[in-house]
Every structure is written in C-alpha cells, then in structure tokens.
Amino acid sequence: MELVSFLGSKEGELVNLADLVYVTVTNMLSNALFSIDFLDFEGQGIGKGLRKLITQEAELGVTVNLSDLYPILGGLDFQGIQKKRKEILGKFITIWENIIKERRKQDSAILVQRDFLDALIKDGYTNDQINQLIVELLIAGTDTGSMATEWAMADLMKNQDAMHKLRDELEREIGTDIVKESHLAHLPYLQACIKETLRLHPPGPLLLPHRALQTCQVMGYTIPKDSQVLVNMWAIGRDSTIWNDPLSFKPERFLDSSLDFKGNHFDYIPFGAGRRICPGQPLATRQVPFIVASLVHSFDWVFPDNMSSTELNMDEKFTITLRKKQPLQLIPKGRK
Numbered sequence: 001m002e003l004v005s006f007l008g009s010k011e012g013e014l015v016n017l018a019d020l021v022y023v024t025v026t027n028m029l030s031n032a033l034f035s036i037d038f039l040d041f042e043g044q045g046i047g048k049g050l051r052k053l054i055t056q057e058a059e060l061g062v063t064v065n066l067s068d069l070y071p072i073l074g075g076l077d078f079q080g081i082q083k084k085r086k087e088i089l090g091k092f093i094t095i096w097e098n099i100i101k102e103r104r105k106q107d108s109a110i111l112v113q114r115d116f117l118d119a120l121i122k123d124g125y126t127n128d129q130i131n132q133l134i135v136e137l138l139i140a141g142t143d144t145g146s147m148a149t150e151w152a153m154a155d156l157m158k159n160q161d162a163m164h165k166l167r168d169e170l171e172r173e174i175g176t177d178i179v180k181e182s183h184l185a186h187l188p189y190l191q192a193c194i195k196e197t198l199r200l201h202p203p204g205p206l207l208l209p210h211r212a213l214q215t216c217q218v219m220g221y222t223i224p225k226d227s228q229v230l231v232n233m234w235a236i237g238r239d240s241t242i243w244n245d246p247l248s249f250k251p252e253r254f255l256d257s258s259l260d261f262k263g264n265h266f267d268y269i270p271f272g273a274g275r276r277i278c279p280g281q282p283l284a285t286r287q288v289p290f291i292v293a294s295l296v297h298s299f300d301w302v303f304p305d306n307m308s309s310t311e312l313n314m315d316e317k318f319t320i321t322l323r324k325k326q327p328l329q330l331i332p333k334g335r336k
Contacts, residue, residue, distance in 0.1 A: 001178070002027075003291070004298050006041045007332045014304050017153060017328045019043070021291060022051060022146035028287065029141050033134060034099055035115045047095055054139050057088055058319040068228070092135045100127060141280050144203040147323055148288045149295075151201040152194060154328050156292075157301060158312050159249045165189055170297040176336075179293045181286060187293065192251035194289045195259070198237075198270040200249065205234035205322045207272045233270055234322065242267050261285050299332040 003024045007015065023039045026047060030038040038047025065081055067074040077083060103117055113119055120130050156163040169189045170179070184190070210229040215222065223229065238246045244253070259265050261281055263273025271278040278284075295301075303312070315325040 002041075004178075004294055007295075007299060008334055011332055011334050014329055014331055017295075017330055018146055018150040018324070019327070021149045022142065024291065025145040025149075025287065026050065026138075026142045029138065031115070033116045033137065034096060035117075036099070038095070049091065050095060050138065051143070053088055053091055054143055055319070057085070057139060058143075058321060060084060060088075061320040062318075089131070089135060092138070093131045096134065097127075097131075100130060137280075140278070141283070143321060144280075145284055145287055147203050147321060148194075148197065148201070148284070149291050150324055150328050152197040152288065152292045153295060153301070153330075154312065154314060154324060155197050155200070155249045156193065156296065157303070157328075157330070158309050158314065160309055162193060162249060162251055163296070165251075166193055166296055170293060174297060179290065179297050181290060183293070184286060184289055187289070188255060189251060190289050190293055192254040194285070194292065195254045195261075195268075196249055196251045198261075199243070199268065200237060200247075201316070201322055202233045202237065202270040203321050204270075204278075205232065205318065206230040206320075207233055207269070208276065208278075210276065231269070231272075236267065236269070298335060300335055302331040302333060304329060304331060 003020060006020065020041060023041055023043070026039055027037045030036060030047065037045060038050060039045040060081055063079070063081060066078055067076070100117065100121075103121060113122060117130070117134075120133070125133075156166065166189055169187055173186050174183055207230070210231070212223045212225055212227045212229055215225045217223070236242065240246050259268045261271055263269050263271060263277045266273065271281040271284070303309070313326045317323045317325040
C-alpha cells in the first residue's frame with residue numbers, strides 16, 4: 001500500500017519501476033528480519049548501500065576463479081576474490097550491527113519475539129552466525145523479487161492482450177477493492193502470468209550450484225564425483241522440444257497445466273527441486289503476484305515519449321541473476 005500510495009503521488013511522471021519495487025521488497029524482508037524499514041522511496045535509509053553490495057557480490061560470483069579450475073591453488077586467493085568477499089561482508093554487517101547490539105542488551109526474560117532476529121538470539125545464535133544468515137537471505141530475497149516483478153510488468157506491457165485479460169480478471173474478482181493476499185488464490189490468470197514470466201526470465205537462470213555426491217552417468221556423460229553441477233533453467237524454459245512456441249509470452253499455457261513452483265516437474269523448476277529447493281519459494285510466489293496485481297489494478301501504465309509496445313527493449317543482462325538490461329521506465333495513471 002505504501003508503494004501504491006507513492007506511485008499515486010507520481011501520477012503522470014516517469015518512474016523507474018524496478019527501483020521502487022526493490023524498496024518495497026527490501027522493506028518487506030527487513031521488517032520480517034528486524035521490524036524496521038531499510039529504505040524509503042527516495043533511496044535513503046540505513047540500507048541505502050545494500051543494493052550496490054548485492055550487485056558487487058553477484059559480479060564476484062561470475063568471476064572465473066582459478067582455484068575452481070586448479071583446486072591445489074584453493075588457499076592462495078591469487079585474484080583476491082575471497083578478500084573482496086570479506087570486505088563486502090563487513091560492509092553488509094555495518095548496516096544492522098547496532099540493531100543486534102541493542103537487541104542483545106534487552107533482558108532475555110522479557111524479550112518478546114517480534115521478528116527473525118529475536119528468534120535467532122533466543123535460540124543462541126552467535127553474531128557471526130546471524131550476520132552470515134542475514135546476508136544470504138538479503139542477497140537471495142531482495143533483487144530477485146524486484147527483478148521478477150519488473151520482468152512480469154515488462155512482459156505485460158509488451159503483450160497488451162495479456163495485460164487486458166489480467167485487468168479483466170482483477171476487475172471481475174476484486175472490483176473497486178484494493179488487492180489483498182486473500183485474493184491471490186482466486187486469480188488463475190495472474191498466477192499463469194507469473195509462471196510464464198519465470199519460465200522466460202528466471203531470476204537465477206543457472207539455479208544454485210550442486211555437487212555430484214558420487215560418480216554417475218547422465219545421458220551418456222560421466223559426471224565425476226565432487227563435480228560442480230549447474231542446471232540451466234533458462235535453456236530448459238526455452239526448449240522447443242518441451243514448450244510450444246517457447247519464445248512467446250503465453251500465460252494460457254499454464255491455465256490447464258499441472259506445472260507448479262514446487263519442483264515436481266523438471267520441465268519447470270525456476271526455484272530448483274528436491275531438498276535444495278529455494279526456501280524463499282513460498283514467500284516469492286505470494287510476494288511477486290501480490291505486487292504485480294496491485295500495480296495493474298491500481299494504475300494504467302504508459303510508455304514515455306509515445307513509445308509503442310513493440311519498441312520495448314527486452315534484452316537481458318546476466319550476472320548470477322538475470323536482470324533487464326534497460327530498466328523499465330513507465331508513467332503511472334491512477335485508475336478509478
């Protein structure tokens with residue numbers, strides 16, 4: 001609602017949608033973790049440097065590390081990658097270290113469990129353990145949610161027929177009410193739009209690395225024990241032997257389909273599968289459709305400079321995540 005309200009104040013102005021959604025997603029998570037907002041919609045707040053740190057960490061993640069190719073060099077850190085990672089970790093920690101200090105000063109006997117930090121302190125986690133876990137959750141849960149939302153809105157703006165179908169569904173099921181989480185279960189076309197977006201633009205296109213526990217044979221190839229295995233979800237989602245017309249945005253393909261987000265069908269695993277499936281999947285699959293529905297139901301969106309939908313640039317930029325190369329900039333107009 002804060003996002004919708006802020007966009008209402010920017011009616012008729014050009015906005016960078018990804019930046020505003022990033023603030024919303026980050027504050028959702030920071031409230032679950034610490035019971036505070038990290039950012040405001042002007043990009044200020046104690047977490048104002050967070051996105052830059054996440055981007056730096058992602059860029060390190062795709063840097064070719066000599067120790068991966070020659071394990072004997074593992075402890076030498078010739079390229080300084082581990083040193084840079086430690087520096088980035090230290091900068092992350094400065095964002096919330098005072099919050100942890102203040103929370104630990106509280107009398108444990110009267111400590112009310114308000115958030116995730118309270119739960120970790122109550123269960124005896126050390127500061128090092130808390131810091132590492134919080135960093136991993138923020139890296140995994142902020143940029144990915146805002147990227148998925150940006151791609152969904154870009155796909156809908158590019159495919160106006162789908163936008164009109166979604167808007168019709170929202171008006172039919174919600175009317176003039178605001179979008180609520182309880183509505184999501186009754187919006188199948190919205191869910192299909194999100195699934196189709198994640199098929200075409202998975203935020204983690206290579207999923208997370210896995211390791212072969214033993215030497216095995218896969219489709220005629222020998223995978224040695226301890227090999228790092230990357231699953232190319234981006235390629236699977238665009239495979240013409242699996243998907244009809246794979247490069248087109250067609251949410252309808254999911255309306256009568258049993259494919260879901262739970263990793264039960266290997267044709268569609270944007271969150272991975274098995275015991276190592278993304279633990280943020282239940283949050284993301286509520287958060288992203290909730291935000292997209294609010295944006296579509298509350299506003300009409302217009303391209304700047306009389307640009308047409310066919311001119312919208314859909315190029316991708318890959319680090320560890322799959323970003324939109326040119327940020328989506330649109331003009332909101334409130335809907336009655």
